[in-house]
Every structure is written in structure tokens, then in C-alpha cells.
Amino acid sequence: MAHLQKLGTSIADQIYPTFAHYAPLLRANASTIRSTTCSTFTYGPSPRHKLDVYTPLRHSTTGSRHSVLLFFYGGGFVQGHRTLPLFALDGLVHANLASFFVQKYGYTVVVPDYRLLSHGAEFPSGGEDVALTMQWVYDNVDKLGPVEEESRSGVDLFILGNSAGGVHVSTFLFCDTFSKARADMLNVEKTKLRGVVLLSVPFSYGLVQDWEKREVLDQYFRDAEQNCPLALLKDTRRSNPGGLDFAKAGTRILVLNAEWDPEDECLRPRDEFVQEWWKFEDSKSRCALAVDSVLGQNHISPFLSLSTNMKSEEAWGHLVANFCNRVSQ
Template identity: 30%
Template structure:
């Protein structure tokens, strides 16, 4: 985290490559665990509809049944892949291994990207992933998979896809299989007066127009949701990074207040010392993992039907 602390920039595009080069050497000792653990499956018709499954190691003894965790990466709606090219070829695999080591069968899907697949394509692909978990053969998830207890972890644009699916898909909520959604550094609305131009281009590529982005934003969908849908939502948690762009940290703080106006109490976790992208790259390095420890604690409590507690929540 020393290199990250030296980066004064908060712009996502300015910190991306310095963060990659800071953490990828630290992930190298995990190469065997990452590349040897994952199994790849198709969950849809196109080449984009593939996912990797990371099972808990055989030595894990924390539980007899393993909940599922679906991690949805970001990329400003237009980029992203579950397995990246070198030097970042261990990124996201480290996320899968980290949570698998903590007892979660971790699923990392690819999904269709804009502009070829516009809104709400990402959310629809996430719904298809959840449908796949219900019907996947036993050798995909294993006999210890607790298919009735699924958690979602969405980072950046991936968090937007999680919220969009939850706020648009009453059938997903009706199943009761999603037990919690952890939203990491994901905007719930778009203020084009303050977001930077590269981010604005990605948002427009996905939604088609700025007016459509406002109308389709998670916060607009949430405000339009019925009381029945609100009551059916799983527990939510929001995370912001200490070095996120200022507009994003303001966005999440305001969104938390708006959620609470409709009776949903949402913890807001601060990832100390992290920029927007370092939270995922750090997992497995032994540095900057406190936010993930909180996420594990929160999900385990919900899995065991206990009241979750987060040490770094505001």
C-alpha cells in the first residue's frame, strides 16, 4: 500500500496502470492457486457468456455448506474481462481465490459490454448468471454448494449492474436466494456536471444518451420501486474508497441517505488508503484487505442469519 499512498491522483484513469504495476508482482506467489483453482463454464449463448468458478480449498473447515458469491467487475461499461492479459493476468483471479479461501464458492462472470450491448444488458447477464447457479450441474458448483444463499459483490460499473438488476427484477427478489449485495465504489446516479469526460463517455455508450442514463440510473429505479419491492430487497452495503474521486464519494454518501429515507438502513464502509481500483488488486497480497475482511464478516453473519456488524462502517 506504500505505492498507493504515494499516488496523489484520484482520477481512475490516472491511477489505473500505476496500481496494476504496484500489485501484480505481489500476486505472483499466488499464481498456482489462482490458475489451478478456477473452472470455466458457459452460462449463455455468446462467447461473452462464460464464467469462472473458484471453490474453497479442500482443507477449508469453516462450514459444511458453502454460500455462493458472484463478483461483477467494473470497466466503465465498455471494458473488462474476468481473465486479463499480462501483466494483470492474475487480477480478478485473486478476488476469486481470496473469497474461496474464506469459504465462498466464488463465481466471476464475463458479461456483454457497451456499445455493442446497451442498457440493461449487463444487468440481464447478471440475472442469467443467477439462473445458471440454480440449474448448474453438481460438478460445476460441487455438492457442498448452498445454492439458496447467494451474495453479490459489484465493483464500479459491476455494482451498477447489481443494483439495476435488483431494482428492475422482482422475480429475482421473489426467489429469496440473494441474501445480500455489497456495492463497492459504484455510482447510483450520474451528475454530468461533475463526472469526468472519460466516465461520461462510458455512461453514454451504455445508456445511449445522458437523459436515458438519468432515467435508468439505480437511484431513479429505486425511487420508482413499489413498497413491496423495497421490502423484498436483500440487505445492502455500500463501500467507498478513501481515494475515490470526490464526486463518487459524495454520490455514495447521498445515496445512502436517500436509501434510508425509504427505510433501508445501509452501512457505508470506507476502504482506508485505497484508490478506486486498488481494492480488487490488493486481495491476496496481505496488504489493504481490511475492507474484504469486513465484507466476509458481513456475508457470514447473513449466511448464518445473524445481525451483521462492520467495523469500518459509518
């Protein structure tokens, strides 16, 4: 993993060398990755509203419930797909991530596409797509794989949002637009939102200097300063002094960053986000947050490193699964 440090912390400089490094590792494990059963469904009205459901032969169960993980990939609001075509990997990415959690932990994994700028995405469309995906899961438990007798009591739902995907998850969690949708879902007994992992998420953009990125942000957010996750969290704290609705319902949040995430886009905004979170006065909201980091990874590498069958590369995946299993108990 030392090779990643040499690439620096610029996301643009990381992308192609990081893909080039992991491509042969994933190809070497292609048969294992492809052995995971995958089905595709429609979850909304847009042509982009498709999702892949990866299912285990036997579910992991915690207290007679089985675990489902939703993964929202990154891509800077302009790119991304359920399976990336780069480096002739023939559908291995993000199937490798799904396969890791399916085969090692018995989770069902759902990987949705969401609208990009080229499909008319505009804030808060990312949050809308997260809400639609979650609603589909709530309404289609029968499509999440074979249900053993011991797991019929319900589903423990987890969300992993990476980079821009994590921005969309944050929009769903903190934007008032989705307060009713959150209330409806949080009150369902059969399917419980137990935990959310926000991986390498740019919580604010005030330090971004790249004009091309600023143009993209202006197109999506219209006003990034007002609609970024940090601003939404601040608005939530001011308008809901009693605390976060999902925290009161028992949902836990893990903010996770790679060691070589960019300082200006991820690490300093994360610190501001965490400091703002600690200002909540109620103990349930404060205690809902955990913060951790992944050594030896950069902004691009985590989703590529799973199913490489290398202990050091897959350590972050085990960290996420341990978080999910712990908050289920």
C-alpha cells in the same frame, strides 16, 4: 499503501500506476493463486456469456448451507474480462480475488463476463447478465464444487459488484424490468440471496464532466439521469411504498467505498444514494442497508490487493467475508 494516496482520486491517473505496484506482489503469490481449481461454463446466448467457477476443496458451511460469491468486475462499460491480461499477469487478475475467498473462507466464487459496449451492451443489458448469471447458479448447484453431506441443504448466495459491475447489480435489484426474476429467485428455498456488496459504485453521473465518459454513458444508458442506480432507487421508493422486495426476503446490502475513490463519481453520489435509501418508511428496507469504507485503497486497488498475503492490503476482503458470514446466521 501510502503510495496510493499520491496518485490522487482521478481513476484515469490511478489505473496504470496501481497495476504496476501490485503486479510483482501478485506474481510472487502466483503459485498459490493458480492452485485454486477453476472451471469455465456458458451461462447465456452471447459469446460473452462465460463464467469461471473457482471451487474449494471443502466448502465453508453455515448451518448446513455453503456460501457462493458472485463477482462482477468494473471496467467503465467498455473493458473487462474474467482474467485481465494487463502487465503480463497471465490470468492472475481476477483469479487472485477468487482465490482469496476460496482459500481463506471456503467459498465457491463465480466470475462472469458480461456484455460491454463493443458487444452491443445497452441498458438494461447489465441487469440481464446479472439475472442470467444468478439463474445459472440456481440451476447448476451441482457444478459449484464438491458437496459435503453437511452442506446439502442449500446455498447462501452473495454478490460483490465493483464499479460498473455494481451498476449492473444495482440495475437487477432496483429496475422494475427484473421484478419477476427477483421474485422467482427470492422465493427459492434451496438457494438464498443473502447479501450484496456494492464496492465503489457510481450511483449517479450528474457530476461527471469528462466528455469521453459522458459519451460512453450516453451510449450505454441512453439517459443516464433516468437509468442510473440512484434514479432507479427513487423510482422503486415511489412505486413500492411498502419497501424493497429483496429486503423483505432478508437480503442485506453493504455499500462500500475506497478512501480515495473520486468525489464526483463515487463519494457524493453514494451520499445521495444513502440519503434516498433512508427515506423508505418500512423498517426492513431501512435496516437492510449498511455503509462502510476501506482506508488506504483507491478505486482500482481493492481487486488487485487480495492474495498479496499482506494484512493491510487484504483487510477489505476480510470485511466483506465477515459481512457475508454475519448475514448468513
